[in-house]
Amino acid sequence: MIPNTLTMRNNGPDLHTEDIAPGGRLVGRFWNLSQTAKYLGKSPAWLKKHSAKLEKEGFPKNDPDLGGRDSKAIIKFLDHRCGLDQKSPPQADLLQIRAKAIANDERK
Numbered sequence: 001m002i003p004n005t006l007t008m009r010n011n012g013p014d015l016h017t018e019d020i021a022p023g024g025r026l027v028g029r030f031w032n033l034s035q036t037a038k039y040l041g042k043s044p045a046w047l048k049k050h051s052a053k054l055e056k057e058g059f060p061k062n063d064p065d066l067g068g069r070d071s072k073a074i075i076k077f078l079d080h081r082c083g084l085d086q087k088s089p090p091q092a093d094l095l096q097i098r099a100k101a102i103a104n105d106e107r108k
Helices: 031-042 044-056 073-079 091-107
Strands: none
Touching: 031 044, 031 073
């Protein structure tokens, strides 16, 4: 029988952090409810309750054919939401941009 998870070893394959589930186990690209909730630091019940709101904000939807949510899309969503992607500046930069705009308006 082939196990559905693999334990990472120092001499294992070169994997990115998104390839590793919490607990250090290799998982497929699609995470089930429990894996997704654990990655978010939440319970499966919390994720069920808040998934509709999160999906309206761009959180990846569950793919019934593949049995879960795309882990790379989850990470991309979180990076964007936290300002870690190239498209949205970090919160501190947003505050500086807003402060400069206010200062420019007051000078006029």
